Amino acid sequence: MKHMRQIAIAGSGLAMLVACETTPVSTGPSPEATVDQINAIKAQPIEEDTSSARVEKLNGLLATAESKMAETVDKPALNLAWTFAAMTAADAVTAIPGQSTEAFSTAAGKTLNYADAASTACLDIGASGIDTRQGNFCGMALAVRRLNDSGKAVQAFTTASSAKDWASSKAASEGFGQQVSGNWAAYADDASQLALSEQNQTPFTRMALQEACEYQAAQGQVNLLGNPSMEQDVRDAKDAYWSAAASAAAFLDIETDAPICESEPDSRSCKRETEIKLAETCQSL
Amino acid sequence: MTGVTGVMFAVKAAFNILETARNIAEARASRFDFDVVFAPLPEGNPLELARQHLSKSENWSASGQHNHILTEYADCILDQGDFGRFIDPDSPDERQTQLCLALNSAFSATVEAEELKQFQSVDTLQRWVDNDAGRRDRARLILRMSGLALEFLSAHTHRLGLRGQAQTIVGAISDSIAAHIERHKSTIIDTAFTQGAGARIAEALLTTSLEIAETRPELFSDKDSVQALVRSAISPFRELNTANASLDLNATQRLMKIREVLRGPVATGVIQTLYDHRRDVFDGDYPERGSAAGIVTDAFFEGLVAEANEHGRLASIFTPGFFVRSYPTIMQAVAASPEAFVRGSGQHIELGREFLAELMQSLSVIESRPQLAQQIVQMGMEMTRRHARIYLVDEARAALNAELADRMASTDSPWALVQIKILSHIADGMISHFEAKGLDMSILSRPTEQAFILDLVGIVADQVSMTPGMILGEDVNPEVVNIAQGVAAFIATEHANLISRADWQRVSAHAISLAMSNPETLFSLNSGDPEDALAVSLVKQILASAQTSLTAQADGAAPLNRRAGQILFGRTLADAVMATLDLATSHARQLATNAGQEALTQFIEQLNQLALDQGVENLSSQDWLYAFRWFMSDVVSTGQSTISNEMILSAVDAMRKGRATESSKSTDPFDFDHIRTPMGDPEVYYQPVSPQGAEG
Numbered sequence: 014m015k016h017m018r019q020i021a022i023a024g025s026g027l028a029m030l031v032a033c034e035t036t037p038v039s040t041g042p043s044p045e046a047t048v049d050q051i052n053a054i055k056a057q058p059i060e061e062d063t064s065s066a067r068v069e070k071l072n073g074l075l076a077t078a079e080s081k082m083a084e085t086v087d088k089p090a091l092n093l094a095w096t097f098a099a100m101t102a103a104d105a106v107t108a109i110p111g112q113s114t115e116a117f118s119t120a121a122g123k124t125l126n127y128a129d130a131a132s133t134a135c136l137d138i139g140a141s142g143i144d145t146r147q148g149n150f151c152g153m154a155l156a157v158r159r160l161n162d163s164g165k166a167v168q169a170f171t172t173a174s175s176a177k178d179w180a181s182s183k184a185a186s187e188g189f190g191q192q193v194s195g196n197w198a199a200y201a202d203d204a205s206q207l208a209l210s211e212q213n214q215t216p217f218t219r220m221a222l223q224e225a226c227e228y229q230a231a232q233g234q235v236n237l238l239g240n241p242s243m244e245q246d247v248r249d250a251k252d253a254y255w256s257a258a259a260s261a262a263a264f265l266d267i268e269t270d271a272p273i274c275e276s277e278p279d280s281r282s283c284k285r286e287t288e289i290k291l292a293e294t295c296q297s298l
Numbered sequence: 299m300t301g302v303t304g305v306m307f308a309v310k311a312a313f314n315i316l317e318t319a320r321n322i323a324e325a326r327a328s329r330f331d332f333d334v335v336f337a338p339l340p341e342g343n344p345l346e347l348a349r350q351h352l353s354k355s356e357n358w359s360a361s362g363q364h365n366h367i368l369t370e371y372a373d374c375i376l377d378q379g380d381f382g383r384f385i386d387p388d389s390p391d392e393r394q395t396q397l398c399l400a401l402n403s404a405f406s407a408t409v410e411a412e413e414l415k416q417f418q419s420v421d422t423l424q425r426w427v428d429n430d431a432g433r434r435d436r437a438r439l440i441l442r443m444s445g446l447a448l449e450f451l452s453a454h455t456h457r458l459g460l461r462g463q464a465q466t467i468v469g470a471i472s473d474s475i476a477a478h479i480e481r482h483k484s485t486i487i488d489t490a491f492t493q494g495a496g497a498r499i500a501e502a503l504l505t506t507s508l509e510i511a512e513t514r515p516e517l518f519s520d521k522d523s524v525q526a527l528v529r530s531a532i533s534p535f536r537e538l539n540t541a542n543a544s545l546d547l548n549a550t551q552r553l554m555k556i557r558e559v560l561r562g563p564v565a566t567g568v569i570q571t572l573y574d575h576r577r578d579v580f581d582g583d584y585p586e587r588g589s590a591a592g593i594v595t596d597a598f599f600e601g602l603v604a605e606a607n608e609h610g611r612l613a614s615i616f617t618p619g620f621f622v623r624s625y626p627t628i629m630q631a632v633a634a635s636p637e638a639f640v641r642g643s644g645q646h647i648e649l650g651r652e653f654l655a656e657l658m659q660s661l662s663v664i665e666s667r668p669q670l671a672q673q674i675v676q677m678g679m680e681m682t683r684r685h686a687r688i689y690l691v692d693e694a695r696a697a698l699n700a701e702l703a704d705r706m707a708s709t710d711s712p713w714a715l716v717q718i719k720i721l722s723h724i725a726d727g728m729i730s731h732f733e734a735k736g737l738d739m740s741i742l743s744r745p746t747e748q749a750f751i752l753d754l755v756g757i758v759a760d761q762v763s764m765t766p767g768m769i770l771g772e773d774v775n776p777e778v779v780n781i782a783q784g785v786a787a788f789i790a791t792e793h794a795n796l797i798s799r800a801d802w803q804r805v806s807a808h809a810i811s812l813a814m815s816n817p818e819t820l821f822s823l824n825s826g827d828p829e830d831a832l833a834v835s836l837v838k839q840i841l842a843s844a845q846t847s848l849t850a851q852a853d854g855a856a857p858l859n860r861r862a863g864q865i866l867f868g869r870t871l872a873d874a875v876m877a878t879l880d881l882a883t884s885h886a887r888q889l890a891t892n893a894g895q896e897a898l899t900q901f902i903e904q905l906n907q908l909a910l911d912q913g914v915e916n917l918s919s920q921d922w923l924y925a926f927r928w929f930m931s932d933v934v935s936t937g938q939s940t941i942s943n944e945m946i947l948s949a950v951d952a953m954r955k956g957r958a959t960e961s962s963k964s965t966d967p968f969d970f971d972h973i974r975t976p977m978g979d980p981e982v983y984y985q986p987v988s989p990q991g992a993e994g
Contacts, residue, residue, distance in 0.1 A: 248381070
């Protein structure tokens with residue numbers, strides 16, 4: 014099963030503290046180092062390692078992060094960092110191709126669980142308690158939580174459209190549209206509650222665009238809009254897709270200059286033009 | 299004991315530092331930065347791209363230059379109205395490919411870079427990766443290195459927060475802006491909506507804000523300390539603003555200048571002000587001046603202020619060099635006030651303080667690890683030398699107390715109680731002397747040696763009990779204590795190891811016996827220092843002379859290498875000492891002079907050299923002692939060692955003949971073995987036989 018959303022989170026190492034250079038301190042693995050390792054594994058070319066070996070390594074790091082989470086329950090800031098690391102590890106597992114459905118589901122479930130846990134921790138800490146850097150964590154965790162179901166919708170759309178199950182394709186697109194109007198909008202509330210800075214919200218914006226692009230790319234792969242059939246179920250599936258894609262574009266402030274959108278913003282033609290603008294935006298990244 | 303106290307302090311400090319480092323690492327880890335890197339989207343489907351190009355209305359306007367494509371490829375394009383155009387999947391593949399290429403050639407990406415800006419997240423996140431956090435961590439570690447200070451500071455930074463005053467400040471600024479507008483109304487009207495109006499308004503706002511902040515710090519806080527902080531922070535900005543008012547700087551240049559001010563004058567001003575008002579700023583939470591935390595915090599602050607004033611820039615302060623420069627200051631501050639770190643009283647506490655002070659002082663000047671090791675070893679040796687005797691004396695006292703307790707338990711007679719009291723006095727006198735003057739460590743380092751001290755006490759006590767006038771009621775005559783201290787003094791002399799413990803007991807018993815019989819002679823009460831007593835002085839002279847001769851005779855080897863002719867040590871030396879003490883009872887005046895003592899010393903060295911030259915066949919240890927006793931009174935009386943070697947050997951020869959004659963009649967008169975043991979009966983032991991008499 015292919016994971017539609019791929020997020021690589023690379024921990025950029027801070028310069029080593031000069032004072033620590035002169036004071037040998039052994040503190041065991043840190044969340045930072047763990048995330049670095051996760052990204053190093055993800056960055057390896059496929060041919061250097063088999064997928065199973067990568068999954069094994071990532072699961073080892075995931076277990077480390079989970080263990081540290083349990084050890085640091087009385088240190089909210091550190092616990093949050095380890096939760097974030099666990100989320101990153103689980104998410105990285107989902108991005109490895111060739112896994113069993115069960116393994117993928119387990120990792121995806123953990124990704125969501127840890128995103129939920131981190132998000133809850135952030136909201137518990139509150140706007141006055143988190144600093145800018147924790148804001149980055151929180152912004153990311155909330156983004157994963159709020160976008161997780163969008164990925165599922167994309168996956169369902171891909172599966173149904175590939176099977177030419179147009180009713181299910183339509184339902185999946187409608188589900189994607191509901192995610193945009195529901196969970197995506199809810200992120201804005203979370204961010205407001207935590208007073209997240211513009212920078213801290215950037216990951217969500219970028220990840221939401223990624224989801225929209227995945228959705229648009231899936232359409233291209235299954236060639237829904239290039240299907241010449243004029244059957245109603247196909248037309249309905251196309252309309253549902255255009256509506257969902259257009260709403261995502263609107264959420265992301267992606268607009269077209271097409272005159273039809275001035276005169277008939279809710280028309281199919283406007284939605285078609287908007288979807289093309291979304292596609293161009295994705296291709297430009 | 300006390301050494302352990304000092305070591306434990308160092309160990310605790312080390313753990314403290316390690317713990318801090320770990321906490322910093324954890325804290326750092328909890329807010330590490332990350333990049334968000336997104337995987338590339340799947341490769342575009344050519345048919346999908348063709349669909350987008352064909353369906354985008356903008357590409358096919360009435361005057362569009364590429365409209366010919368629709369005509370040229372009409373055979374493979376499906377147009378479904380508002381469902382868009384796309385490539386007919388049933389058209390020949392070759393035609394589909396040609397159409398795709400034509401479309402790609404005609405229509406490039408139309409998304410502007412500006413439109414993508416909001417999605418370019420990676421660079422944005424990187425902004426948070428700066429060195430400020432590293433500096434804070436370094437500062438924290440440095441403070442923790444000094445033990446306590448940073449924790450305090452970081453825990454109280456909220457006191458600098460101004461959140462609660464925001465509304466007041468905004469209101470004040472608004473009022474001032476209104477006044478500013480009122481004053482400059484005509485100018486504002488004249489320049490409004492002209493080029494640069496926005497910048498001028500911003501300039502006015504900034505100027506007004508800074509003016510308020512500096513001139514009315516009471517809006518921030520009622521506390522003088524906070525007001526001072528605000529002034530110190532704002533003043534450089536205001537000066538900068540004034541200086542730049544006439545300059546045409548763009549936003550980047552202005553930002554750069556603000557950053558320079560922030561890291562320079564503002565930071566140093568805040569640091570200085572924070573130090574000046576530290577006790578006010580932190581209210582009652584600032585550590586007491588004399589406390590451990592106060593000392594190191596003050597020391598750190600002082601170092602920080604000095605650094606700030608010297609370098610003038612924050613970036614120059616929190617560098618590895620700052621740690622190196624601040625470290626000695628903090629260490630010296632600790633060294634100057636060890637009592638704040640090691641609390642309590644008693645010898646072990648004093649040692650702990652001394653240990654800490656020495657350690658800190660050493661650390662403050664250390665430059666390299668080998669040097670550190672050497673310094674610590676030297677310090678440890680010195681500390682041991684100075685304090686070992688305290689431990690040993692403590693041990694001796696403990697042994698004495700145990701002995702006294704035993705005696706108390708074993709008898710209930712009135713005399714026993716008096717005896718115990720006497721013993722206490724005597725023992726305390728001796729031990730106090732050891733404590734004050736030092737002692738060869740080997741003397742008290744083993745239980746057998748402690749028993750030796752107790753034996754000496756017993757000897758004194760026995761002599762006292764049998765000497766009228768030495769017991770006063772239930773106490774002892776002060777002379778007894780003087781004698782005891784004197785005995786302790788010559789046992790503690792530098793070359794005491796030339797005489798065995800058993801012989802020292804004989805010497806001590808003899809000296810005590812003489813002292814009891816000859817008041818105020820050997821151990822005068824007039825002497826403030828027991829070492830100034832005649833007996834002590836003589837013993838030291840003789841032992842020193844013996845050591846000198848043995849060293850010379852050893853010819854570079856260890857002094858006591860049992861070379862032929864080496865005589866004056868052990869039993870012989872002890873007998874010589876006793877003979878000298880005998881002589882001192884009748885020649886005290888002469889022996890008290892330098893001339894008398896020097897003449898005696900020269901005579902001893904002459905005899906030693908003669909023994910070495912003649913060999914044991916001509917001058918044995920017994921012969922040496924005989925000659926010494928025979929001529930010593932003349933030497934001391936005249937103050938000159940003028941006895942010829944021939945005369946000495948002649949006297950020895952005569953003595954040998956006389957001894958042979960008398961051997962069947964009596965015990966060797968020069969044999970000191972019959973000196974009574976400490977618990978034995980007193981008796982006369984010295985019956986000299988003159989050479990002349992022997993000859994005759």
